Amino acid sequence: MPVLQINGKPRNVPPGSSVENLIATLQLEGKRFAIELNGEIVPKSRHAATTFNDGDKLEVVIAVGGG
Amino acid sequence: MNAPDLITDSLVIAGKAYGSRLLVGTGKYRNFAETRAAIDASGAEIITVAIRRVNIGQNAGEPNLLDSLPPTQFTILPNTAGCYNAKDAVRTLRLARELLDGHALVKLEVLADEATLFPNMPETLIAAKELVADGFQVMVYCSDDPIQAKALEEIGCVAVMPLASLIGSGMGILNPWNLDIILDRARVPVLVDAGIGTASDAAIAMELGCDGVLMNTAIAKAKNPVLMASAMKKAVEAGRDAFRAGRMPKKIYQASPSSPTEGRIS
Numbered sequence: 501m502p503v504l505q506i507n508g509k510p511r512n513v514p515p516g517s518s519v520e521n522l523i524a525t526l527q528l529e530g531k532r533f534a535i536e537l538n539g540e541i542v543p544k545s546r547h548a549a550t551t552f553n554d555g556d557k558l559e560v561v562i563a564v565g566g567g
Numbered sequence: 568m569n570a571p572d573l574i575t576d577s578l579v580i581a582g583k584a585y586g587s588r589l590l591v592g593t594g595k596y597r598n599f600a601e602t603r604a605a606i607d608a609s610g611a612e613i614i615t616v617a618i619r620r621v622n623i624g625q626n627a628g629e630p631n632l633l634d635s636l637p638p639t640q641f642t643i644l645p646n647t648a649g650c651y652n653a654k655d656a657v658r659t660l661r662l663a664r665e666l667l668d669g670h671a672l673v674k675l676e677v678l679a680d681e682a683t684l685f686p687n688m689p690e691t692l693i694a695a696k697e698l699v700a701d702g703f704q705v706m707v708y709c710s711d712d713p714i715q716a717k718a719l720e721e722i723g724c725v726a727v728m729p730l731a732s733l734i735g736s737g738m739g740i741l742n743p744w745n746l747d748i749i750l751d752r753a754r755v756p757v758l759v760d761a762g763i764g765t766a767s768d769a770a771i772a773m774e775l776g777c778d779g780v781l782m783n784t785a786i787a788k789a790k791n792p793v794l795m796a797s798a799m800k801k802a803v804e805a806g807r808d809a810f811r812a813g814r815m816p817k818k819i820y821q822a823s824p825s826s827p828t829e830g831r832i833s
Contacts, residue, residue, distance in 0.1 A: 507620040526623060532633050533621060534666035539658070541665050559620065561662050563633050565602060566617025566648050567592025567734070567783030 502554040519547040526560070533562050576811065578779050580756055581672060581704040581725040583642075585612045588773070589803040590644070590758065592783025596792065599635040605786050606636065608796035613642045615674055615781070617649070618663050643667055644706065646674040651687065653677060653694035660698060672725075673698070674760075674781075676708035684734040684761075688715050692722065699723035708760050713748040720755050727753060728760035728781060731772065735784045737764030740771055750776045766795075766802035773806025774814070 501512045506522075513522060519535055519542055535542040536559040542550050552558075577584035591611040596602040606614060614636060622629075633643070645663030647656040660673045677694055679687035686709050698705050704725045709715055711729040719727050729749055732738035739762060740746065750757050756778035763769050763782040772780050780803055789795035 507623055509623065511623075526621075527628075528621070531631060532666055534618075534662040536658070536662055541661050543665060559662070560623065561618050561666065562621045562631065563616040563643070563645065563663075563666060564619045565593040565596060565632055566646055567594045567615055567781075 502552050502556070504552055505555075505557045507558070507560055513552055516551060518552075519550045522552075522558075523547065528560070531562070533560055535560055576807070578756065580613075580706065585642070586610075587612050587800075587803075588779040588807055589769070589800055590615065590779055590781040591786060591796070591799075592781070593632060593636065594783050595787035599630055599632060601792060602632070602787075603635045605792040605796040606641075608793045608800065609786065610800045611641075613644050613672075615644045615646050615783070617646055618659050618666070638667060638670070642672065643670065644672060644674045645670075647676050647694075649678070650676070651678050651690075653690045653697065656690070656694040657697050657701075660703060661701075664703070671702060672704045672706065674706050674708065674728075675724075686710050686730070688712070691715075692718060695719055695722045695724055706758070711742055711745040711749065713745060713752055716749045716757070717752055720753060724755065726756040726758055726778075728758045730761040731759045731768065732762030734761040736762055737785055737788075738762055739764050739768040740775075743771070743775055746772075746775055746777070763799075766798040769799050769802040770806035770809070773803055774809050776810050779803075 504511050504513055523529055538557050577586060578588045587610045589609055589611050590613045591606055591609050592615045593602050647659045650656040650659055656675060656677050675694055677687045677690040679685045688710055695705055695707055699722055706726040706728055707719050707724045708728050709719055716727045731740040758779040758781050759772040759777050760781040763785045769780045786792050786796045
């Protein structure tokens with residue numbers, strides 16, 4: 501089972517799972533967020549086709565209050 | 568001056584016209600309802616947001632800032648607050664562009680030091696070059712140094728935003744003379760970003776000829792943020808009108824009566 505680093509914390513995902521699957525698991529569907537995988541943006545159009553490898557580093561970000 | 572001039576005095580950034588010259592941040596409010604109420608009172612059209620990691624697995628249903636401030640109603644200006652080098656800043660804004668469906672207008676700020684939050688100008692210049700080359704429209708927080716401001720303009724930044732005083736300090740405009748030199752030389756909009764404390768600070772910035780003012784803490788940390796937002800709206804408008812009207816020359820130690828000197832009874 502691949503172990504990812506999501507926002508700096510380890511997390512197991514089922515083998516073969518995609519960014520889209522993870523978004524569903526994290527209950528982020530329909531929200532505004534952006535994904536970066538190993539330093540590269542994963543555009544929305546590629547969420548379904550992008551799958552994970554062991555050790556992948558994932559960032560999931562949103563907009564928050566700031567000046 | 569005729570009426571149409573009053574209507575068409577817009578702030579133009581990267582070819583887009585805005586009716587309000589007051590830009591506001593969305594940080595430090597008690598909740599999203601207060602944020603929204605203050606921003607509505609400010610009349611701001613461009614509002615800044617920060618980009619941060621989502622809280623994984625906690626409060627999945629918690630409200631999102633952009634639900635209260637939808638991009639359909641405001642121009643969202645993502646910032647790079649908290650970035651201390653060019654690489655992190657560029658990375659943050661690429662994430663912001665993805666998050667905002669390809670939106671190109673951004674606020675670049677690369678900080679140098681946690682105590683002062685002063686801009687790191689060498690890293691700011693590196694990041695600005697990379698972002699402009701990548702198609703971003705960059706509004707850039709910078710030192711109030713006319714040479715650096717000009718360099719950022721020459722790189723292709725769409726607005727330069729020198730600090731008036733330290734971020735969140737509310738100390739007002741500490742060096743109007745430097746701002747004056749920047750304004751004299753700039754060919755892109757100049758906005759004061761950071762340091763505004765109260766309405767008169769904003770009015771002074773606009774009277775100097777600044778194209779706009781960006782503030783967050785002065786409104787969010789006022790005792791009554793909504794009322795302060797309203798005060799800032801008026802101050803920016805009043806300062807702008809005073810600048811456009813052209814102030815009378817100062818007459819040092821030389822009084823001049825406002826009433827006729829002829830026809831006095833004594």
